[in-house]
Amino acid sequence: xxxxxxxxxxxxxxxxxxxxxxxxxxxxxxxxxxxxxxxxxxxxxxxxxxxxxxxxxxxxxxxxxxxxxxxxxxxxxxxxxxxxxxxxxxxxxxxxxxxxxxxxxxxxxxxxxxxxxxxxxxxxxxxxxxxxxxxxxxxxxxxxxxxxxxxxxxxxxxxxxxxxxxxxxxxxxxxxxxxxxxxxxxxxxxxxxxxxxxxxxxxxxxxxxxxxxxxxxxxxxxxxxxxxxxxxxxxxxxxxxxxxxxxxxxxxxxxxxxxxxxxxxxxxxxxxxxxxxxxxxxxxxxxxxxxxxxxxxxxxxxxxxxxxxxxxxxxxxxxxxxxxxxxxxxxxxxxxxxxxxxxxxxxxxxxxxxxxxxxxxxxxxxxxxxxxxxxxxxxxxxxxxxxxxxxxxxxxxxxxxxxxxxxxxxxxxxxxxxxxxxxxxxxxxxxxxx
Ligand code: GLA
Numbered sequence: 269x270x271x272x273x274x275x276x277x278x279x280x281x282x283x284x285x286x287x288x289x290x291x292x293x294x295x296x297x298x299x300x301x302x303x304x305x306x307x308x309x310x311x312x313x314x315x316x317x318x319x320x321x322x323x324x325x326x327x328x329x330x331x332x333x334x335x336x337x338x339x340x341x342x343x344x345x346x347x348x349x350x351x352x353x354x355x356x357x358x359x360x361x362x363x364x365x366x367x368x369x370x371x372x373x374x375x376x377x378x379x380x381x382x383x384x385x386x387x388x389x390x391x392x393x394x395x396x397x398x399x400x401x402x403x404x405x406x407x408x409x410x411x412x413x414x415x416x417x418x419x420x421x422x423x424x425x426x427x428x429x430x431x432x433x434x435x436x437x438x439x440x441x442x443x444x445x446x447x448x449x450x451x452x453x454x455x456x457x458x459x460x461x462x463x464x465x466x467x468x469x470x471x472x473x474x475x476x477x478x479x480x481x482x483x484x485x486x487x488x489x490x491x492x493x494x495x496x497x498x499x500x501x502x503x504x505x506x507x508x509x510x511x512x513x514x515x516x517x518x519x520x521x522x523x524x525x526x527x528x529x530x531x532x533x534x535x536x537x538x539x540x541x542x543x544x545x546x547x548x549x550x551x552x553x554x555x556x557x558x559x560x561x562x563x564x565x566x567x568x569x570x571x572x573x574x575x576x577x578x579x580x581x582x583x584x585x586x587x588x589x590x591x592x593x594x595x596x597x598x599x600x601x602x603x604x605x606x607x608x609x610x611x612x613x614x615x616x617x618x619x620x621x622x623x624x625x626x627x628x629x630x631x632x633x634x635x636x637x638x639x640x641x642x643x644x645x646x647x648x649x650x651x652x653x654x655x656x657x658x659x660x661x662x663x664x665x666x667x668x669x670x671x672x673x674x675x676x677x678x679x680x681x682x683x684x685x686x687x688x689x690x691x692x693x694x695x696x697x698x699x700x701x702x
Contacts, residue, residue, distance in 0.1 A: 287443050289452045292480040293515040294577040295549045296422070296454060298343025298387070299327050299336075303488055303523045303553035307349040307398045311367055319349050320367040324375055330556035332382040334564075339573055343422055343454075344379055345387030345551065346372075348398040355401055360414045361390070376419040387422035387454070388415060392438045393429030402429055405438055409445045416449035423453050427462040435459055443478035456520065457482040466505060472512035481518040481549050484509065488522035490530040492661065495539050496613075498522065502546060503586040503597070513547055513583040520549050527554035527563035534662030536566045537641055541609045541665040544576035545584035545597045571640045571667055575599065575607045587628065594621045594658060596628060604670030607640075612658040620657050625668070626650040633671025640665040 301319060311318040316326055328344050331337050350372075356362045363372050376386040390411060391402040403411045403425075415423055425442055427435055439459045446453045457479035463469040465484040475482050485501050488494050498521050502509060509519050524543060526536040543550060552567060559567075566572075584599025584607065597609040608628065612619055625635060630650045638645050641664070648654060650671070656664040 287447065287455060287478050287480065287516075289447065289454070289480070291452050291454045291516065292518065294579060294581060295518050295547055296343055296481065297340040297550040297573075297577075298345060298385070298552075299331060299341065299556065300343075300345040300347060300387070300523050300551040300553050302347035303490065303525055304528060304555060305553075309349055309364070309367065318367065319346075321370060321375060325378060327556055328379050328382055328384055331384060334556065335568060336556070337383055339568055339570070340577060341550070341552070342383065343385045343387050343551070345389070345422060345424070346375075347389045347424070348391075348396050348426070349400060350389065351400050353400065359407070359410055361401060361403075361411055372418040372420070376421075380419065385421035386419070387424065387456075388418075388420050389424045389426065391426040391428050391430070392435055392442075392459075393427065395429045397426055397428035403438075403442075404430075405434060405441065408438065408441050409448075412442060412445035412449055412453075415453060416446075416451040419451070420453060422456065424456040424458070426458045430462075432463075435462060440474075440478050454480045456480065460484045461486065465501070466508060472508070476512060476514070476517040480516060481520045483520045483522065485521065488525060490525050490528045492530060492532075492535050495525070495531070495535065499542055506583075506585045510583045510585060513581065515579070515581040518547060518549055518581075519583065521546060523551045523553040524567065525553060526567055527552065527556075527559040532661070533562050533566070534659045536563055537665070538611060538661060538663045540566050540569065540572050541640070541663045542597065542611065544572045544665075545599045545607060545609055547576065547578075547581055547583040547599070550576060566641075569640065571638065572665065575601065575640070575667060578602055590621075592619060592621065594619060596623075598628065601667075606668045608666040608668055610656050610658050610664045612660055612662055614660050616660060618657045618659045620655050622653055622655045624651060624653045630668075631671060635671055636669040638667040638669075640667060 305319060308318045311320050316322045324344055324346065331341055350363055352362050352364050379386045391397065393402045394404055395402045439457050443455055446455055457475065459482060460470040460475060461483040485498060488498060502521050513519050524539060525531060526539055578601045580602045582600050584597055586595055587598045588596040593613040595611045595613060597611065599607045601607060610621055625648055632650050634647060634649050636645060637648050658664050
């Protein structure tokens with residue numbers, strides 16, 4: 269018997285390799301440089317608006333002083349264009365000394381002292397997408413060790429200038445190498461985005477075993493059209509993507525562009541709501557020094573964050589695409605609660621959408637409904653028709669409690685309910701995990 273257990277354990281360890289870093293049980297949150305600051309390395313007249321130590325220190329200050337960190341936004345992630353064009357004499361990657369005079373260790377110390385975490389970027393090929401030194405197969409171990417020595421907390425591994433065969437070896441190898449350093453480092457893989465994002469090319473079971481999150485699709489840009497194309501791709505392919513996600517392993521539809529130049533307030537609420545439904549990583553790419561109070565309050569909305577961070581970690585789905593161009597999204601949450609998003613793809617005027625919870629597949633019961641962006645609470649029976657007014661390219665987002673149970677005291681002796689009543693407080697408070 270013991271021998272059999274021993275044998276099967278041996279077989280398991282030989283055939284499977286799991287990323288056992290225990291990280292990112294809920295989607296990671298923080299700030300990422302790429303979408304807003306790109307590969308701007310010209311620091312001559314404005315050292316705080318280029319990829320430099322100053323920029324990351326400024327963002328760390330904002331995260332820790334403006335209430336972001338307490339809400340969960342703890343990662344400060346460097347993207348491409350941080351390194352020198354040459355490796356050092358020992359073959360290690362090195363930060364550009366002009367733009368990062370203290371090197372990466374200074375930055376990671378600065379962040380850790382403030383309860384924040386540092387993310388860094390590399391690429392599986394000969395060069396990064398921006399033309400900086402890549403991490404080909406023979407450099408994987410040394411680079412993983414360098415990041416661990418610098419006390420990096422997260423690593424994004426891009427796929428430019430590599431091919432299918434190399435990626436197939438490289439992404440699992442890097443996972444092993446990061447694990448072998450003994451430092452917990454969250455691992456973000458761009459691999460599926462380079463394979464078209466779908467099976468049979470993409471093996472989501474394997475990804476869940478080797479990566480904590482992965483980019484499935486193209487890069488987000490600062491436009492509403494870009495947000496919509498990402499949303500459509502993710503929900504058109506939800507049957508494939510939903511089972512791939514869960515605690516420790518997340519689909520990544522890319523950064524939040526709220527607070528940048530393109531989105532209206534309604535569109536910003538839509539991105540936030542839909543990223544929460546998708547259980548997506550929440551990496552803002554914006555300028556936290558100059559962000560408007562409107563954008564900030566959307567990004568700091570506790571209930572949306574709490575829905576995004578629900579501990580069950582079940583990715584939500586699109587449940588309806590109406591002819592009226594209203595779409596309805598739903599995500600199951602812990603304790604029998606759920607989130608609903610009514611999203612308007614119209615371009616005329618606010619649309620009054622009429623439905624009931626029953627029509628949205630809710631079971632019989634009375635529900636406490638909390639409107640995430642207006643803070644209004646109502647009680648709704650499943651069968652009661654209601655109307656939500658949804659702005660063009662905007663959303664209405666609800667947190668819906670578990671249904672209240674039938675109250676035992678209102679049964680007669682034969683067990684028949686004497687009146688249609690639903691019990692007291694068990695579903696009264698929306699659960700906020702903050
Ligand atoms: C790719 C990635 C982006 C960003 C750039 C950097 O395009 O998908 O997220 O990292 O490379 O060059």
